[in-house]
Amino acid sequence: MEVAWGKHRILIDCGMFQGSRSLERCNHDPFDFRPEAIDAVILTHAHIDHSGLLPRLAAEGLKAPIFTTSPTMDLIGYMLADSARLQEQDAAHRNNRKDRADEPKVEPLYTMADAEAALALVEPVELGDWFEPAPGFRARLWNAGHILGSASVELEVGGVTTLFSGDLGPTPKTFQLAPDGPSDIDYVVCESTYGDRDREDVTxxxxxxxxxxxxxxxxxxxxxxxxxxxxxxxxxxxxxxxxxxxxxxxxxxxxxxxxxxxxxxxxxxxxxxxxxxxxxxxxxxxxxxxxxxxxxxxxxxxxxxxxxxxxxxxxxxxxxxxxxxxxxxxxxxxxxxxxxxxxxxxxxxxxxxxxxxxxxxxxxxxxxxxxxxxxxxxxSAHADRSDLLAWIGKRTPIKGTLFLDHGEEPAIAALKAASEKLVAVADVRAPALGERYSLVPNGPAKRLSTGDPVRQRCVSRDWQNDYADFTVHLKRNLQRISDEAARRHALEQMRKVLDDYDHFREERRHRAEETPSQRRRR
Structure with missing residues (x-):
């Protein structure tokens, strides 16, 4: 998440998309900012969905410090190296596949050298200590109770205070104390992973x-x-x-x-x-x-x-x-x-x-x-609905806007409805991927741009899941057809669907290339 003030910009986390193959392809999309223009990164915790694109960020020009807790620094030393190794192995595996021999070579998302470059930028900070990540910015970290070293980020800039929850842990948790944080905040960005469900309280x-x-x-x-x-x-x-x-x-x-x-x-x-x-x-x-x-x-x-x-x-x-x-x-x-x-x-x-x-x-x-x-x-390492509502309640009054993110659509929608009903928060938003907002003192956020609908559609079950389900049942479904001629007819019909689609796509491409006079003649 990018936060800008004047000429200065910082990031809160820079993680990988994880989930379906379509969603993971978003990791290769261009950044919405220039990496070399970033003044600092503040990392909430080590999980790859929060830290995993730091090596790519370093490869594309980041020279600024990455601030995080000491345990998180120790963990990402292993996790980013492991992620880079997997990126290199996956690219090599795909390039060695015989069915891809006639396709362009795949480049890894980033390399071990990129991970080492990112790790060289990491600087540890203690929970509760104020520090200046960039000119005009003040920040401090609070225990998030999620995993070892996890933190929430309190940020002061331009007269506005914002709290980024990171991932919050449940109560009770084996190794972590309950999450903490300040109150009387202008804006809060809160995760919503389990915003639509309560788990049974289990010691x-x-x-x-x-x-x-x-x-x-x-x-x-x-x-x-x-x-x-x-x-x-x-x-x-x-x-x-x-x-x-x-x-x-x-x-x-x-x-x-x-x-x-x-x-x-x-x-x-x-x-x-x-x-x-x-x-x-x-x-x-x-x-x-x-x-x-x-x-x-x-x-x-x-x-x-x-x-x-x-x-x-x-x-x-x-x-x-x-x-x-x-x-x-x-x-x-x-x-x-x-x-x-x-x-x-x-x-x-x-x-x-x-x-x-x-x-x-x-x-x-x-x-x-x-x-x-x-x-x-x-x-679960994540707070459930009641835990999230309790954490939000302790941050009030929230004078501007409560943003809900980091969750599937039903979870975010459920937590939004519950927050509006149960917590004294005037303005609750569930921003789409890519939306930008202006944050002002003592007022709700103002949306500056809409999100990316293509990315938003990827946050779901994608076609490759449906393809895998179709293929694993295909042979069995064909065997249920007792007549061999009928079996061949079924296969011919499936081929016809794909051929018809190819024909339709080619025809649509030709029409798009037609001049206005050609369209009139047609």
């Missing part, structure tokens, strides 16, 4: 009891318990709970594989900052003998033949990483269990599986879903 002890039951049920079936995890915070919370259950004797020691090099490195950061964590319990947490941190890909592949293990693997939404080959080898097994413990965005493989798909397509393979699909929602 850490109750959550551990839920996990204990899921582990017992999964192990009694004889297969594996596969848990898609986010490398930062979710992995460490699960390890804390599993360690607590094993240390107390409630669960027997059983092999737990942490199959994510990034999660392993993030866990080392948690261990480094354990004095800043709210609760660590008694006994060893991250280094139990039962915990096996899987580093290389050969070790990971060997897990494909195992049974009776607990496997934590990234990525949390199943869109990449080692979790995908674990799903390939476990989704079709009736004795295995897939346990979701995190948010699954629309259009992601994780969301499709959790929503009850009977078949999915992973890395070119059609997989029947026969495994038991389970979920524990109390692990």
């Amino acid at each position: 850490i002890a109750e959550r551990q009891a839920l996990l204990e039951q899921e582990i017992r049920d999964a192990m009694s079936r004889g297969g594996n318990l596969v848990i898609p995890v986010f490398a930062v915070e979710r992995t460490q919370e699960l390890l804390f709970d599993i360690a607590s259950l094993m240390n107390s004797g409630r669960l027997p020691e059983r092999q737990v594989f942490i199959d994510s090099p990034l999660a392993t490195r993030a866990t080392s950061v948690f261990a480094k900052h354990d004095h800043e964590l709210a609760a660590m319990g008694e006994g060893e947490v991250f280094r139990l003998p039962a915990f096996h941190y899987v580093e290389n890909s050969l070790e990971s592949m060997r897990l494909n033949t195992t049974s009776g293990a607990i496997i934590l693997a990234a990525s949390g939404m199943c869109e990449g990483g080692r979790i995908r080959h674990h799903l390939v080898h476990n989704l079709a097994r009736q004795d295995s269990t897939i346990l979701f413990v995190g948010y699954q965005a629309v259009g992601t493989l994780g969301r499709i599986i959790r929503d009850g798909a009977e078949r999915v397509r992973i890395s070119g393979r059609d997989i029947a879903v026969r495994a038991r699909i389970r979920a524990i929602d109390s692990y």
Whole structure:
């Protein structure tokens, strides 16, 4: 998010679009600003949807400092390097595909060198300390309670105070204290991830009891318990709970594989900052003998033949990483269990599986879903509807506008309605992607430009999800047609639809190129 005052500009976060393939393509779009003209970046936390485009920003000319907390600085040292490695590997994989041999080479979104350039710009600041990110700007960070090092950003510029929530954590949270912030603010920008739902209030002890039951049920079936995890915070919370259950004797020691090099490195950061964590319990947490941190890909592949293990693997939404080959080898097994413990965005493989798909397509393979699909929602790192409303209420009076962002459309709409009804806020907006506003003291925001409708349409299930669903069921649907001639007729009809569309598109192109006299003759 860009904030401008006179000739000076700063960014609050610079993250990657994550979700459907169409949405992720937005990461390649030109920036709406000149990177070399940015005076500073303030980073709320390490998650890639907030930090992931910093290397591209550096590659395109950013020379300004990136301010953030010390734990976030430590985490992004691993996370941006990992993201760059994945960008390079993905580009190389696509360029080596035989079906793309006649297509132009794909360039990675950014490289390891770009990540290193961005990391060289990072400067740590302490929570609560005022600093000047750029001439005319004053800022300070508040605990956001989301993940290790997460912060909200209070900004003073031009006589206007604005608070950017970043991502807010729920209550209670294993390692983080409740989110905090100032009151009597002109403008507040608040996340809305769970703005349309309340989760049942669950204590850490109750959550551990839920996990204990899921582990017992999964192990009694004889297969594996596969848990898609986010490398930062979710992995460490699960390890804390599993360690607590094993240390107390409630669960027997059983092999737990942490199959994510990034999660392993993030866990080392948690261990480094354990004095800043709210609760660590008694006994060893991250280094139990039962915990096996899987580093290389050969070790990971060997897990494909195992049974009776607990496997934590990234990525949390199943869109990449080692979790995908674990799903390939476990989704079709009736004795295995897939346990979701995190948010699954629309259009992601994780969301499709959790929503009850009977078949999915992973890395070119059609997989029947026969495994038991389970979920524990109390692990979320995001505040729910009541938590968000309580946080907003503590920021009042909000003299200008409350902006709601960072959520799917139903969540934002629900939180907007609840905020207008339950919180003393006069003006609530749900801006579209790309909208710009003028912020003035003691008054509502004034919209300067509308959003980008193309990007807005991408924030949903896209055609590639529908294509995958169509293809995984195509063969079975054709086999249901008993007559071979009728089968061929069905295939011919499908081809005709595509051919007719190509003809229509070509005809429309020719008409667009016609001169006015040619149109009159026609």
